[in-house]
Amino acid sequence: MSVDLSQFIPGFLEESDEGLQVMETSLLALAPGDNETINEVFRAAHSIKGGAGTFGFTGVAEFTHEAETLLDAMRNGSVEVTSARTQLLLQSVDIIRDLLDRAAGGDNALPPEAQALASALAQAQTDSSPAASDSGDEPSAQTKEPSVQDTAPSATQADDLNTGSAIWQISFKADPSLLATGNDPLFLFQALADLGPLRVQVLQDTLPALSELDPEQLYLQWQLQLDADCSEADIREVFEWVEDDIELEVSRGGADDLSSATDTAQGWQIRLHPSEDLLHTGNDPLLLFASLADLGRLDVQAHFERLPDLALLDPSALYLDWSLTLYSECDEAAIREVFEWVEDEVELEIQPLTPAAPEPEEETIEAVPETAAEPSAAEPSPAPQAAPAPRPAATAKAKPAARESSIRVDTGKVDSLVDRVGELVITQAMLLEVSQALEELEHPALEELQKGLLQLERNTRELQEDVMRIRMLPISFVFNRFPRLVHDVSQQLGKQVELHLEGEHTELDKTVLEKIGDPLVHLVRNGLDHGLEGPEERQAAGKSATGHLWLTAFQQGGSILIEIRDDGRGLNRDRIRSKAIERGLIDAQAQLSDQEVDELIFLPGFSTAEQVSDLSGRGVGMDVVRRNIESLGGSIELLSNPGVGSCFTIRLPLTLAIMDGQLVRLDQDPYVIPLISIVETLQATQAxxxxxxxNRCLLHFRDEYLPLLRLTSAFGLAQEQPLQPGCIVVVVESGGQKAGLVVDELMGQQQTVIKSLEQNYRRVQGLSGATILGDGSVALILDIAGLISRNVDADTALIARQKNEQQEAQA
Structure with a gap:
């Protein structure tokens, strides 16, 4: 059966992106002597290199190999951890990310910048490189064999470097949850077999009774004997991906067999040839081996002759055969009883063990050919891999018992599930309205029907909340990009900046999360460039030379608030005002409050930068930030204190799929106003x-004059009439602007499932979507930002004129 490996590439790219994020975050926190962090970065790079080789991304694999080699030299002490080498590795993260994008498009060549950095990485692998040291100390001539420093080796380094063959005794005990993490001992044994002849003995001391057995847990242990001229570090490197899930003992041993006393004892030779579909039936060869091990000592030898070429490999099929040696006085019937559950799926040959038992070197797991570097069917994994699937480095320290299992699901499937639950909510609301309409019938079953519908309502709401939580992701997915950004930009500007991340575990809808990244980048870069002063200016102002930037997220009611705060110079209002006048954005005679002056930075084309740079000065940014945030149904506020600092506060809805809304009536039709946009509802008095x-009017509201928009006439539902006292006004706010919406009736609040107008009809200005009410009717959802910008600009100019006249009269 042929398998198209390209179907696994998106999953590999996603995992690689996570690995690059781990590398970047760890490198920014790396300090000399921090071997644990170096190992974390090394594992992430090693995983990317291995996956890249699997999919034929040769450029990625070659370049990552250079970074991995430098990391290996740093972790084994051959070279020092310096800021220059760390900077090279940070640049490598950017190059690897670019190479992955190129490889996904079919380009595996190394561009000139990648080749240059690869040469720099190779040069930095020795102390003789001037660029590799910060202090300019004399280079060290010492070089070491790359090693894994997980635990202190039991043999001396000189022993490890011996070139002669040696017998290694390996005791391997796995945590019961090992299989749940996507790892399989068979892959470990295959990797060990690459080093030399391997003998495997299965131990079943911890196997529970059948009634207590959990088929997803691993109860087996192994005693291994490896005849290889490798070092202990080479052996431990095989197990480094699962080091938190196993207990491993490695020691040099004699050439004796694992249990030589039983080599000539009575026993059986078993040849096992399973069907390729064995795993599909829910059976696992490891469980069969465990049952055999109950009968006596079992040696296992795997054969790989059936492995197809890589292009033809099916990762869910089983291509392995096994030769088993069972040292036991049992009869053949007892052996066949072990296999009776799978007798239609296997070919089984059983022969008595002759006194001249095979020598240990004949009972070996053969080295895996290159085409078998991908997973065989011993594990039905979602993507081919040459070694046990590594867990994300960020969770590598978690205890196995506390680790939660997870699966990757296409977002389209989640969105479809959300839509189905939304339809269920609508159907439930419809049934509830029907039951209320039937109350007049006084049917004896009506009360039970209403009880059932109320229970359905509770269950539906809980289901809705659970499904929505599937779409929620911690905001750390966005925040994690900023340590690197702050590090690079502060170096470019010559500023000392300390970044503080708070509330990274606050969860936000995935769609909102994906779209908020760019506005946050603008605000952070703006704070670094305009907000924070240089070291000399800060010290002259009595501050510490290091500036501070806070990125904070927290939940408030049904919204998420994100604050970007700094302790810099604050906004220079005189400069902002003069720039706005210079660019013709405001009138020179305009009287503006401090808050109104601050809001000028959100006007299109506004900038106070003296010269254009790659950071600022083009007049594009803050207006785009506000527009993007408002497109998500959110808002942004600014507070600034000269000499103390500035704070931008972004308010966002938890999700774009469901929102709380105020139902209103316009003429005969229902409409929904997002609750997050409503400031107040009132009945207007004559004053x-x-x-x-x-017929136009303004609303005098809390010492402000607000534009009034009659929605019935704006939507062409009725002819415009003069406003009368007692009319119902909903005061709304968006983008720092307020307005009053005149409606005919307030009908109550409810959660609404948002349906896209663009997907189902077309884009309509002033409307952001639609929802279906319990009676089956459709209610349109108002786009507050669009309504304000489209209908009240002229009124805003009149308000400014009225305000100036009022101020002049008071003067």
Missing amino acids: MLVSLAG
Whole structure:
């Protein structure tokens, strides 16, 4: 059966992106002597290199190999950990990310910048490179064999470097949850077999009774004997991906057999040839071996002759055969009883063991050919891999018992599930309305029907909340990019900056999370460039030379708040005002409050930068930030204190799929106003209504004059009429602007399942979507930002004129 490996590439790219994030975060925190962090970075690079080789991404594999070699030299002490080498590795992360994008598009060549950095990495692998040392100390001539420093080796380094063959005794005990992490001992044994002849003895001391056996747990242990001229570090490197899930003992031993006393004892030779579909039936050869081990000591030898070429390999099929040696006085019937559950799926040959038992070197697991570097069917994994699947380095320290299992699900499937649950919510609401309409019938079963519907309502709401939580991700997925950004930009600007991340575990809808990244980048870069001063300026102002930038997220009601705060110079309002006048954005005679001056930075084309740079000065940024945030149904506020600092506060909805809304009536039709946009609802008095030319009015609200928008006439539902006292006004806010929406009736609040107008009809200005009510009717959802920008700009100019006249009269 042929398998298309390209189907696994998206999963590999996603895992590689996580690995690169781990590398970047760890490198920024790396300090000399921190071997644990170096190992974490090394494991991430090693995983990317291995996966790249699997999919034929030769450029990625070659370049990552150079970075991995430098990391290996740093962790075994051959070279020092310096800021110059760390900077090279940080640059490598960017190159690897670019190479992965190129490889996904079919380009495996190394561009010139990658070749240059690869040469720099190779040069930095010795102390003789001037660029590799910060202090300029004399280079050290010492070089070491790369080694894994997981635990202190039991043999001396000189012994490890011997070139002669040696017998290694390996005791391997796995945590019961090993299989749940996507790892399989068979892959470990295959990797060991690459080093030399291997004998495997299965131990079943911890195997529970059948009634207590959990088929997803691993109860077996192994005693291994490896005849190889490798070092102990080479052996431990095979197990480094699962080091937190196993107990491993490695020692040099004599050439004796694992249990030589039983080599000539009575026993059986078993040849096992399973069907390729054995795993599909829910059976696992390891469980069969465990049952055999109950009868006596068992030696296992795997054969790989059936492995196809890589292009034809099916990762869910089983291509292995086994030769088993069972030292036991049992009869043949007892052996066949072990296999009776799979007798239709295997070919079994059983022969008595002759006194001249095979020599240990004949009972070996043969080295895996290159085409078998991918997973055989011993493990039905979602993607081919040459070694046990590594866990993300960020969770490598977690205890196995506390680790939660997870699966990768395409977001399209999650979105489809959300839609289905939304339909269920609508159906439940419809049934509840029907039951209320039937109350007049006084049917004896009506009460039971209503009880059932109320229970359905509770269950539906809980299901809805559970499904929505599937879409929720911690905001750390966005925050994690900023340590590197702050590190690079502060170095470019010559500033000392300390970044503080708070509330990284706050969860946000995946769709919102994906779209908020760019606005946050703009705000952080703006704070670094404009907000924070240089070291000399800060010290002259009585501050510490190091500036501080806070990125904080927390939940408040049904919204998520994100604060970007600094302890810099704050906004220079005089400069902002003069720039706005210079660019014709405001009138020179305009009287603006401090808050209104601060809001000018969000105007299109506004910038106070004296010269254009790659960081700022083009007049594109803050207006885009506000527009992108408002497109998510959110808002942004700014507070600044000169000489103390500035704080941008972003308010976002938890999700874009479901929202809380205020249901209103316009003429005969229901509409929904997002609750997050509503400031207040009121009945307008005569004193509140300020007439303008024609039938237009302003609303005098809390010492402010707000534009009034009659929605019935704006949507063409009715002819415009003069406003009368007692009309219902909903005060809304978006982008720092407030307005009053005149409606005919307030109908109550409810959660609404948002349906896209663009996907089901077309884009309509002033409307952001639609929802289906319990009675089956459709209610349109108002786009507050669009309504304000489209309908109240002219009124805003009149308000400014009225405000200036009022201030002049008071003067």
